[in-house]
Amino acid sequence: MSSDHQEVSNDSVLDDLAPGLDRSLHRQYIRGIFVLWFIMTVLGVLAGLYLTPILMPHMNSPEGRAAVKTVIVFTVAAAPVAALVCAVALYSLLHTRHRGSLDHPPADGPPLRGNALASGVWLITSTLLVVFLLFWGLTEWSAQQVVHADSLTINVIGQQWIWDYNLPAQTVRLPGGRELKIPKELALSKLNLPVDVPVTFNVTSKDVTHGFWPVNLGIQVDANPGQRTVIRTVPDRLGKFVVRCSQLCGLNHAYMYTQAQVVPDQDFQAWVQGGARGPILAVASSQNGSTK
Amino acid sequence: MTATQPLLEDTVLGPKAGRLYRRQSFATGLGLGILLGAIGWFIAQNTIQSNENFGSDMTVAVTMAGWVIGFNIGIGTFNAVIRWMLGHDQDKDDELYAAGVGQGKARYWKYCTDHKVVGTQYLILVFILFFVGGTLAMMIRTQLLTPNSTFLSPQTYNAIVSIHGMCMIIATIIMVSGPFANFIMPIMIGAKDMAFPRLNAMSFWVVVSAVPPLLATFFVGGVNAGWTTYAPLSVQDGPAMICFAITIITFVVSVTVAGINTIVTVLTMRAEGMTFARMPIFVWASVIGGGLGLYAMPAFLLAMTMMVADKATGTSFFVADQGGSGWLWENVFWIMGHPEVYVILIPPVGALLEVMSTFSRKPVFAYKLAIGAMTGVAGLSIMVWAHHMFTTGWAPDLAGPFMLTTELISIPTGIIFLCAIGTLWRGSNWVRLPMYFGFLFLWNFIIGGVTGIYLSDVPADNYFHGNMFVTAHFHYTLLGGAMIAATAGLCYWFPKVTGRMLDEKIGKWAFWMIAIGFQVTYLAQFYEGFKGMPRRVANYDPLFAPENLISSLGAFLLMAGWVVLLYALVSSWRHGEIAPANPWSAKSLEWHTETPVPLENFLQDPKVINDPYGYGASGAEQVHAVFGHHSHHTIEEGVKQ
Amino acid sequence: MRKLIGASGSVLLAALVVGAIGMGFKAQAYESPIGTLKATPVGTDTTCGAAMHHVKLDLSTYPDSSGVDSAGHPVHPSGNPDWPAYGPSNNYSVPTGSCVTMTVTQYDSGGNLNNPYFGTVLGTVGGKIHVVSSGTNISQCGGSDAATEVPATFNGDYKAIPACAIGHTFTMRPLPGVSPGFFLNVPLPLAGNYAGDNVGNTNDFPHQTVTFSFVAGAKGAYSWNCEYPCGHGVASFGAVMGAYGYMSGYLHVV
Ligand code: HEM
Ligand SMILES: [Cu+2]
Ligand SMILES: [Cu+2]
Numbered sequence A: 001m002s003s004d005h006q007e008v009s010n011d012s013v014l015d016d017l018a019p020g021l022d023r024s025l026h027r028q029y030i031r032g033i034f035v036l037w038f039i040m041t042v043l044g045v046l047a048g049l050y051l052t053p054i055l056m057p058h059m060n061s062p063e064g065r066a067a068v069k070t071v072i073v074f075t076v077a078a079a080p081v082a083a084l085v086c087a088v089a090l091y092s093l094l095h096t097r098h099r100g101s102l103d104h105p106p107a108d109g110p111p112l113r114g115n116a117l118a119s120g121v122w123l124i125t126s127t128l129l130v131v132f133l134l135f136w137g138l139t140e141w142s143a144q145q146v147v148h149a150d151s152l153t154i155n156v157i158g159q160q161w162i163w164d165y166n167l168p169a170q171t172v173r174l175p176g177g178r179e180l181k182i183p184k185e186l187a188l189s190k191l192n193l194p195v196d197v198p199v200t201f202n203v204t205s206k207d208v209t210h211g212f213w214p215v216n217l218g219i220q221v222d223a224n225p226g227q228r229t230v231i232r233t234v235p236d237r238l239g240k241f242v243v244r245c246s247q248l249c250g251l252n253h254a255y256m257y258t259q260a261q262v263v264p265d266q267d268f269q270a271w272v273q274g275g276a277r278g279p280i281l282a283v284a285s286s287q288n289g290s291t292k
Numbered sequence B: 001m002t003a004t005q006p007l008l009e010d011t012v013l014g015p016k017a018g019r020l021y022r023r024q025s026f027a028t029g030l031g032l033g034i035l036l037g038a039i040g041w042f043i044a045q046n047t048i049q050s051n052e053n054f055g056s057d058m059t060v061a062v063t064m065a066g067w068v069i070g071f072n073i074g075i076g077t078f079n080a081v082i083r084w085m086l087g088h089d090q091d092k093d094d095e096l097y098a099a100g101v102g103q104g105k106a107r108y109w110k111y112c113t114d115h116k117v118v119g120t121q122y123l124i125l126v127f128i129l130f131f132v133g134g135t136l137a138m139m140i141r142t143q144l145l146t147p148n149s150t151f152l153s154p155q156t157y158n159a160i161v162s163i164h165g166m167c168m169i170i171a172t173i174i175m176v177s178g179p180f181a182n183f184i185m186p187i188m189i190g191a192k193d194m195a196f197p198r199l200n201a202m203s204f205w206v207v208v209s210a211v212p213p214l215l216a217t218f219f220v221g222g223v224n225a226g227w228t229t230y231a232p233l234s235v236q237d238g239p240a241m242i243c244f245a246i247t248i249i250t251f252v253v254s255v256t257v258a259g260i261n262t263i264v265t266v267l268t269m270r271a272e273g274m275t276f277a278r279m280p281i282f283v284w285a286s287v288i289g290g291g292l293g294l295y296a297m298p299a300f301l302l303a304m305t306m307m308v309a310d311k312a313t314g315t316s317f318f319v320a321d322q323g324g325s326g327w328l329w330e331n332v333f334w335i336m337g338h339p340e341v342y343v344i345l346i347p348p349v350g351a352l353l354e355v356m357s358t359f360s361r362k363p364v365f366a367y368k369l370a371i372g373a374m375t376g377v378a379g380l381s382i383m384v385w386a387h388h389m390f391t392t393g394w395a396p397d398l399a400g401p402f403m404l405t406t407e408l409i410s411i412p413t414g415i416i417f418l419c420a421i422g423t424l425w426r427g428s429n430w431v432r433l434p435m436y437f438g439f440l441f442l443w444n445f446i447i448g449g450v451t452g453i454y455l456s457d458v459p460a461d462n463y464f465h466g467n468m469f470v471t472a473h474f475h476y477t478l479l480g481g482a483m484i485a486a487t488a489g490l491c492y493w494f495p496k497v498t499g500r501m502l503d504e505k506i507g508k509w510a511f512w513m514i515a516i517g518f519q520v521t522y523l524a525q526f527y528e529g530f531k532g533m534p535r536r537v538a539n540y541d542p543l544f545a546p547e548n549l550i551s552s553l554g555a556f557l558l559m560a561g562w563v564v565l566l567y568a569l570v571s572s573w574r575h576g577e578i579a580p581a582n583p584w585s586a587k588s589l590e591w592h593t594e595t596p597v598p599l600e601n602f603l604q605d606p607k608v609i610n611d612p613y614g615y616g617a618s619g620a621e622q623v624h625a626v627f628g629h630h631s632h633h634t635i636e637e638g639v640k641q
Numbered sequence C: 001m002r003k004l005i006g007a008s009g010s011v012l013l014a015a016l017v018v019g020a021i022g023m024g025f026k027a028q029a030y031e032s033p034i035g036t037l038k039a040t041p042v043g044t045d046t047t048c049g050a051a052m053h054h055v056k057l058d059l060s061t062y063p064d065s066s067g068v069d070s071a072g073h074p075v076h077p078s079g080n081p082d083w084p085a086y087g088p089s090n091n092y093s094v095p096t097g098s099c100v101t102m103t104v105t106q107y108d109s110g111g112n113l114n115n116p117y118f119g120t121v122l123g124t125v126g127g128k129i130h131v132v133s134s135g136t137n138i139s140q141c142g143g144s145d146a147a148t149e150v151p152a153t154f155n156g157d158y159k160a161i162p163a164c165a166i167g168h169t170f171t172m173r174p175l176p177g178v179s180p181g182f183f184l185n186v187p188l189p190l191a192g193n194y195a196g197d198n199v200g201n202t203n204d205f206p207h208q209t210v211t212f213s214f215v216a217g218a219k220g221a222y223s224w225n226c227e228y229p230c231g232h233g234v235a236s237f238g239a240v241m242g243a244y245g246y247m248s249g250y251l252h253v254v
């Protein structure tokens, strides 16, 4: 502990941050905290970059991947701030800690009542970070608002305790001049989606509020009674996933889910032609299989 | 030094002092509550036709209302008002009787106006509520130990999840504003009592009367709809939902009364020299939290009143096919719900900053900025509610604005971190048990805050909403943040409240169990959320089995940790080492009066000359207050409403 | 040492208290008086296509859970005249990989489904059910579907039941993540008439006997419930439909 609190120093930012502390000790503190901060920032950044993709599942749409990307970017952005808090805390635990007897420390800490520079830097940094977060979020969000002229419409009806899908008669033009034809309205026994075809879900409920959450598509919207809510995406990777209910809806909420799959569009066409029947959980045959 | 005032506790009261209060206690409250409840049930049952299993919603509403009113008549909530209406006033002896003079331990069972008794009563109630909520949490985690578990039926599971949530929310709302804003805060500002001592007692006994209806839900079918009781599911629910609503309505009355009392006390009862700029940060936090509660809670009362109307009288605020909307519920609920999480958080943060300052032997860093930050958080928190509704489909155009306000909140939240680490920086860090919890708070709350910004991002929330990630986020903020900070405060003020030192050895065992158990439980839940497990499910995909097992084991350790802490508290309370008046050499006023604290707090009136953070300063600047001039105030001024 | 004993003693005590409360909650889950109904084996046959172990389950749906069944046993310990129930139990157990034939005697009246989807037979052997009617005489739907014709009596094999003539359904969901998953939806045609008069728990009243078979999948507790809106309140899914043990339960595949 420095014993000479009263010593008055005159110049420099350092003195401003730490009046009355001798320079070398002060530098030692800053250096110690900097090292801790640096290590923890690196750890945080690495965790964001490499751990997130392991922790989060394989996503079947740009929206899903955007969620993963956001977690990565926000973790990296937050790492230095979180690391600073941890570094100061850790340093005061390890280094400036009063050890020994249970009595209170013989000397008080320096009477630092605030520091305009530290507060200012902190405020400006956090404001910039928030501006960045907002900018990031709005950019992603508006990119997701694109409405494709041609999309496959699927009506989703939530009900205690099942998802019910209905495919209205429609023709969707695919890139390359081909067409996806739904000759007559069909009740789907499971949710198959053609790959790379924009899809629009019209979601509603027959009773209470449910949450329509096709997990690996990274989108969700509530199914509200008396309302129709809409979400869109373009499933662009083949593979199986699950549609779950994300809003507590009563007794069997836990059991409200459907198996779903993104399949090649020819397979989808064939399945539709066959009446979209079959046992509800059978997996439609697909030459390519799942890429998962 | 002048002679000190005689202890008021030794006053001999007249034989009739207290009048009706003499005959009232918890027992008469219980008796009259049960009686009125039964009468209500009998009348309703015989006039309202119902063919449901537990009687009609109206029957249950009348029964529960009967209980609440009966209990409060029985305990004495309305005594003084009724005496006034009859044209009498209470005399000095009555007031002293009501303040507990000459009743020993029995005063803890009575309508007692001494703020220290009320604070202690709140503390016990908070322990009980946490134990109940914790027990329910154990049920949840036992059910989720393995996939495909049938330990609880889905109905029982939902009932437990709902009441676990609400029990904990109630407990956390009152965990600091009850015990510490009542016991400690008035002493901190040099007051003799709260501004409205009888309202203070009322706020406590009203919340007591709100608890039985909450537990009654289990006996009338259970609440199916979670603590957020989203309509129309809650309208579809059975009469348990009515019990739930009665609990909330009653609770809101209590929080409102307590909030007004706190604010008026600080505005009017400060000691000489206690300017706003010299008030301890905890006082500010209590005022800001209480004030925010005054804004938030009425919306809850409104929502629940509409709910009771929808269920019991057939209105249709929330029923779509009769013109209502579930979105209305969600809006009103979250207009309450988001500010409410800061009603919970702000007072513990104030307590935490006191702890950090005392144990770092340094002033609170950037004191004014900290007040500004808490005010900023409170102000912004009323403009962010729709971030809970990003995925509901309501007003997609508002996604951007609500993303903005939500992310803005991280600026003042960040300042709170700055103040905390600024206080630690270069301190003579004295790491006693309260500081253990202080450090744990920093770690937990940083994780809670960072995961909050993921959720505030609409595209990311489209993945995380309704999933275990949200559950883990708010446990990191509420349990890991607010409750751990409150625990730091509890360990800090324990010697003052109980007159004994807390056993830090057992406390540290408890600390490690809590710290480790908590991380295991909720880091595993973050992982469940990443993988896509929905929340509030009685059963899950075996895909999520390993992390659920780990989470459950962590939860058992966590609960065991709390029990060990409870053991430390109870055993130290009973036979701990006798505490000196100021074991931490702290500067704020509560440490500069006797322990146990006398009836009107100070034997000599304090005169405040500096803020309580004069650590490291020299001369008179180190001194917060001087004592020694005689009390001029009469007892009436201290106790009267 | 004393501290250690005190601390672990309190953890133990708390565990006991919590455990006791847990057992209380467990007991709150409805258990029918006969407990879990075990399927009776009937040997090996080819009811489900290939030769496999064959078991039978006999169930009924009663309009009045406060009444007694044909054998004089109470239908439900906390019965209510207005709440229907499955009997004699809501929990069944069948061996894994076996062929299960279920017979449900439907005594309750009924009406319109919220969703016609549940009128379709799904997941049974041959995608059909076999119905024998006790002479119920309905020929048209009630309510807004009054014009829809339904058979005067149900007799024979059906792949669907008109959505306006449903008494209850037996709807069982696959377990999340367990394969092969099986989804079962069996609509039970209503008995009696739309007005719901002249229905009762015993064979003195009109009833439909519905028989179907399915192959039990992997081990696990499969949750089933009725999807006919036979409760009260919002979407008629409150009251009995929100309570476990009347119109919901588990099929344990062991
Ligand atoms: C940086 C600060 C924070 C941000 C940006 C933030 C953001 C959010 C968001 C966006 C949600 C909604 C997630 C969803 O349902 O999809 C949420 C949920 C929640 N947050 Fe925070 N939060 C923050 C801090 C806090 C704090 C300090 C508390 C409490 C002390 C808290 C308690 C809660 C609770 C209780 C919920 C969930 C309520 C429920 O659905 O049951 N949050 N938070
Ligand atoms: Cu649902
Ligand atoms: Cu919020």
Ligand SMILES: [Cu+2]
Binding pocket: C084, C167, C168, C169, C226, C227, C228, C229, C230, C247
């Ligand atoms: Cu039914």
